[in-house]
Amino acid sequence: MEIGLGTYLALASVLFGIGAVGFLTRRNILLQLMSIEVMLNSVNLTLVAFNRWTPGEPGAWNHHGQVFAFFVIAVAAAEAAVGLAILISLYRLKSSVESDSADLLKH
């Protein structure tokens, strides 16, 4: 088996699927947030992998994919911070960390 771009992408897809399934099956917001981290990481993996296969020229490297991944990491950090803050707020309000309990936005 030769390991190429496709392999990385396939791995990333599998990881993304696992994250998504986790997000869908878990009701604990903490775990859902973790699932989201898994999904974001899988996307980062694709970005970095693509970047590896389009590296540009020496002295004029193409780092778009890695830069993007970097930004994704930053955004993921922000997301985790806000998400956890919301979680705490919700826990105060409802004494629960279940996502189903947050349904005040109904209609």
Place this chain on the structure above:
Amino acid sequence: MSAGGELIFLFCGFIAVVTAVLTVSLRTPLRAAVALLGHILSLAGLYLTLHAHLLAAIQLMVYAGAVVVLFIFVIMLIGPGAEPKTKTKWLTLRVGAASLMAMVGATLAFGVSSIDRPYVDIDQCRGAAAECGQFGGVDALSDAIFRQSAVPFELVSVLLLVAIIAAVAVARGHSPAEKKAIEARRAAQGGAAGGEGA
């Protein structure tokens, strides 16, 4: 790709999948967080195989060092109440959606696995590191981030600032019980003040 690289890939990929499964399936949040830590470490390993050295380091620092710690911190804050009650609301639908998603992931994996590009052997810079930099190295990536993408970078810093403020704003405040207590205290004080004024 070198044989060593392939070996690292296989090892880290396996770990990544296993830890991902553990992350989403473990019941205890703390254990899940630990699994997530493992997942992030394995991904950093994968980054190394992709010549993304700096990114691997950042991954370790930001994710392993900050995000996972934040998760654990919150788990500690909330305590065992975080244990979800077993409810079977929309169970079928959840299982259906999850399996659909699994199929989508599998299809996607199958579809993209055949995508291939010619492998580019990155010819390491022969000259001084300062002159050309290394692909994925500190020099080259810093140049890309701070020169070419300076504006987005600054915007990200603003985003983070906003996120901090938002987190503070959202997490501030009190639970209903606390609120009641505070109000009761205030009312007592206000009444006293009014009495004094009279």
Place this chain on the structure above:
Amino acid sequence: MGFDIQQTLLWIVLLPLLGALINGIAGRHASKAAVNVVAVGSVFVAFLLSVVGFVHLAQAEGGNASIVFDFYEWFSIEVQRVGAPSVEVPVRVRFVMDHLSGIMTVMVTGIASLIHVYSIGYMAEDEGYARFMTYLNLFTASMLVLVLASNVPLMFVGWEGVGLCSYLLIGFWFKNADYAAAGRKAFVVNRIGDFGVLIGMFLLVAVVADERTPDAFEFAQINAVATRIGLTQVQLGGATLGVTVATAASLFLFLGVCGKSAQFPLFVWLPDAMAGPTPVSALIHAATMVTAGVYLLCRLSPVFVESPYAMAFVATVGAFTALLAASIALVQNQMKKILAYSTVSQLGFMVAACGMGAFAGGFFHVFTHAFFKACLFLGAGSVMHAIHSHSDADIRYLGGLRKKLPKTHITFAIATAAIAGFPLTSGFFSKDEILLGALTWATGFPYAPFMGWVVFGALVLAATMTAFYMFRLYFRAFWGEYKGGYADDDPHHHKVEHPHESPDAMTVPLYVLAAGALLVGLLGLPHAWHLPNLWSEWLAPGHEAFLAVLHEQGHGEEAVAAATAAAREVPSAMASLQFQGQMVHGADWIAWVAMGAGSLAFLIGAGLAYVWYVQQDGSAPAGLQRSMPGLHRILMDKWRFDELYGFLIVTPMRWLAYFAANLDRFFVDGLLTRASSAGAKALGFLLTRAQNGVVFAYAGLMVAGLAGLAWWFTYPHPALEGEAGTGEVSWVAGRGLGYEYRWDFDSDGEWDTEWSADPAASHVYVDEDQIYGLVAIVEAPRSMFGAEELVVTAGETVEVPTVNLAADWVRTTITTDGDADEGLFGRTPTAPTLRYDGGRLVVNINSANIVDRDGGDDGRLALRAGETVTFGGGRITVAVLVRGTVEVKNPFGNRSRESRDLTLRVNPGAEGGEPQAQVIR
């Protein structure tokens, strides 16, 4: 500023208008004397000026003088014509006093002056005195505009203006709701007539307007081209109706005449109009305004004459109205009601006369009628003044007034005699002219002799009735014993023991009018006596030229035509010539019979009234009434026309209005406002269902979308497009990750290329094998969405759709801008059909306007690709149809294919060349 005879026309109109303006603004606060000076003075000076103008006309050389005053151009309209440049038609404010309007002007101002004077006495006690005088002045001004106008729209100003004044004056005592309603009725009924005038005017101007006669609204120009009007057919919806413009315009104008001159079926407003003060009844609803219709008939007489059908219709309606109104008048008891129906009846006489071509006779009756009817109304007013009545006087409770009101009596008696046709009074002469016209029509007129006799009979009968009911009125009111004026049980009035004669302001006008009623008839002495008939000569200046030609050429039909043409050389004021010509060449006995019939009618009618009401004291008619109660009832109820119209027209219209209002509220508004808002609400409701606030639900939806996307990705999508060049097509399929393509350019099932990653391919179509079918590109002038492509494959017959094309398919002339002149009505065109036959497109022509130019007259054309054939305004181009197919596979191994048809326009090859090769290149 020197004396300018043209300026007089302006001042004739302006003076009463200024009077109305001054009285209208300041009259309420001014003294009665000042109001009188302004009102009477302005009208009287106008009268003097019109006499000056009339004398100027009479002294002018040549029989056809006129005074023209061109004031300014009011506005102008543009008449667009098919296939010719547009014509700018001005509408001028221009006054003309010619022989016809001269008489009318003098008559209107004269009688208006008298009635103004009369009103000083009659309305003295009324609180709305100044208002009344204002309205009267305004009316006079409007009537003068009507009479003096040189064109139809300006006449229409007066026409509507007098209608307005009539409305205001009928409702003068507006506190009585019935009176106000009567005013509204008059206005609305007149408006129906005005509608007819408008349409008639447009019909005329659309024909008359061209480079030679751009002033198409002017009466003179319309009359000058009357022959053309009589020859032009009315086009409606592209079809010719078989009706000349003269007929249509005449009938529409006659609708206006019916409204204004109270002819059947629009006569119902006039009897109700007697709600107005009596001087109004005399001036407007007897002497002047109601004759405006007759005036219009005379004004446009050349146009009416061009249409025998319209003339016959006019005559019939007139005679019928005369009879109908006379029959109602027989039994009425209210003085003004009787006079009102008598007016309708007399108007019927005038209109019938015009319809029979005796325009001069009809107009003569207008003139004489103005005197005796005004006198009668004013006499009735005098009676009502004597018994202090505002509304009307009932002849059943009058009697013996000849001793109490001697001045009124004598004038009333003269006027009664005149209207009844007592020999040598004015009414006798004018009625004689009309009966003579009817007889001439019956004996000499080529179109409808039978109708002529019917009309003559009806008119004689109506004349008899007239004599009877007028003398009945006269005898019952003025003879016998005085009964106190009101019924014993009248709740509103007390009996007046000693009625007094009216003041001089009222009796002097009566004397003047009575004298006129007695004497003006001498202007038109009967033809039977071979005395000079001033009236006819004045109105028909071509008379002598006409007679001269007749004298030379005898009395055949051709001779009459030639004579008419000769007379037309002198543009006549009236088109009564050919009829008078026939009168002349007819025998003397006709004139004697007419005069005899008129005299007999008077003798029978008046005699019967004398016997029944003077000798027998009314027992015989009472007996008749008892023996025929139904007939009496229905006559008293005026044949129940008001009820009939209420039932047939007013109520349905009212219901229609309610229906429309409710439709608007519930359906239109409901559909556009309520239904749309309900729809938006429903949509909003549905959309909010998805927003249930549960994070999982949103995630689930996202997953569903993602799954759909994934599904779409697993199959390739060819998205085939082609662009046709000349003979060559560039095909391009959609791109995708890892797609591979292969092509079958002619869709014959064999792949023309191997798999490749290039999504674009181009192919040159050379052989006929590669052609899938033929396409007829149909371009039609009215097709909404441009050219239409009809695909014709082997063994198939396709009909060319005729949507929007109906007029163009048939064999008609198509104008440059694609408007067809004919074809929507009458003919059902058959569309061409198309067939594919051995590489040729065969067009079966059917009834299409296609030149069958391939030699054989078999009604079909065989066309090769690239050829073009024109039909009417459209054309058919033959193109070829090609079909390309592509198959795509993606990394999943899934394949899909798509075909696309493309129309390929080709240049036609050389004649007789090899079609396959020629088709393409």
Place this chain on the structure above:
Amino acid sequence: MTQILTTLLVWPLPWVLLTLLFGRVFPRSGTLGYVGAMVGAVFLTTMTFGAPSPDGILSAILLWPALGALIALFLPRQWSDGVRRFASVWLWAGFALSLYLLGPVVREALAPNPEALASSGRLVQIAWEHFFAPFFGAFGSDASLTFATAGYRFTEDAAWIETFGIHYKLGVDGISLWLIILTTLLTPIALDVSWNSVSTKVKEFAFSFLLLQVGMIGAFVALDLFLFYVMWELMLVPMYLIIGIWGGKDRVYAAVKFFIYTMVGSLLMLVAILYVVMQLKAETGILTFDLTQILWLKLPRTEQLVLFSAFALAFAIKVPMFPFHTWLPDAHVQAPTGGSVILAAVLLKLGGYGFLRFAMPLFPWASRYIAPTLAVFAIIGIIYGAYCAWVQRDIKKLVAYSSVSHLGFVMLGLFSMTSGGISGGILQMVSHGISTGALFILVGVIYDRRHTRDLADFGGLAKVMPVYATIFVIVTMSSVGLPGTNGFVGEFMVLSGTFVSRTFNLYQKIFTLFAATGVILAAIYMLHAVLKTFWGPITRPENEKLQDLTSRERWILAPLVVLVFWIGVTPGFFLHPMEASVEDFMVTWTARSDQSYRSGEERGMYDGWQPPADPAEAAPAEEGAEETAANEAAAEGGAG
């Protein structure tokens, strides 16, 4: 810019100040005093400074109410009477300022050239030399300022949003001239009739009217599609507020209905505008919203139809044409008197104006293709509106439905595509503004006294209110279309235009026949209202002591009554300025619709289009001058 500011500061501002000062010095001077003060102030400034410069006059007219609105915002709220007086005087000053636009018209009517002046009567000479000539100054003496030839006058052009080719471009031609005058006349009148009836939030009321006038004038003078759209929407908001705040019982419903109806149409129009602009860009590479440029764009027939429908919907709703009229009765009934007057007199006119200025010239083939269909709707509107009006119990609703009927005539005239029909349609728009405006004022007068508009509550009013009854009957007759009043001329021209129209092809006579029945129905419903209101005995004791028209009300109605007869007797004065523009419109429209018809589905530019030498400096003024020159040449050729 300085020119505009000079104009505003030297002319209307002193008028306002002098008039208000006069009011302070002589507080009991009454309406006559105010009118005299305003006229005197105008006279004074004209004697002192002469007439303003024609440059930037349109901006001045447009900015004047905007400035007033700005000032009104800073006036103290408690000072309600003062705010009212300020806004009224301000708007009347705006009217006086707009009268300068009539300089060329008056010159051509009185003294087209020295010879004509010399040969005219002494009275005319004196009037011209001592009154009109000094008043109009450059407006009356500059021979190039004339409405006798086609093209836009008083044009102004400045870049607004350069990136998108949006310009601040203004201009007046014969078509919009009278509508602008109508706007400036009716707005102060509408404000004044609400003098006593609006007592709450007076400041906001005045502000709304001033802002509304900006929108209305702007929509009439805009020659840039984007500017037009902005102004079109700008009108909407103040009117929405006027109905929604100072209206009747169901005012919010009516206001929202009005707003949504208009908005639906105008959004589609915006899409169509953008599409047309993009097509022009694709065709020529020039991105511009300039109407004079866009008019050259020739679109495929199918696209024309779709785009025309989008424009037509917006304008048809505004007119309103059947079946989009149902907002009108609600809006009229609920609006305060002043709002109704403006709505009927000006806002509805924008529909017809939009058809004439934008929808028809932009899409000539489509408009010609649809014209008969739209004419059918216009005729349905005439008859249907009349029937609906007949059975209304509410007088305002009756008048509102009569508007539907009358505007049917307007639309019929415009679609007839004869110069007579179009001129008649425009004149009918002006006439309708005057007579229906007056009718709403009169209804408002009686509503102020009795607080009811139900016909059944009246009867016999002619006895107690003779002057009111007289004016009502005069206005009614004008609405009915009696010859000699303004209603007749327009109606006659429309009907005759319809009868000879080539566009209506086979159906012209049938159309006229049906449309003319509207003449009968108008008499029926209007006289019904008059009968129920004025004639008959007084049935209600409340009606016995009603006050007749006050002096202020008479002063408000006087100009309208004068105009009723002025237009009716000498319509030439009003028709002549629009003749050339209408003729030019007709010629261009006919030629382009033919071209468009022939070219079918092709797109391109119409014949005669020349790309502007420098897109940044596409000088429309020069183009106008060229058109003028061409027209003059044509006129000379015609005369020769």
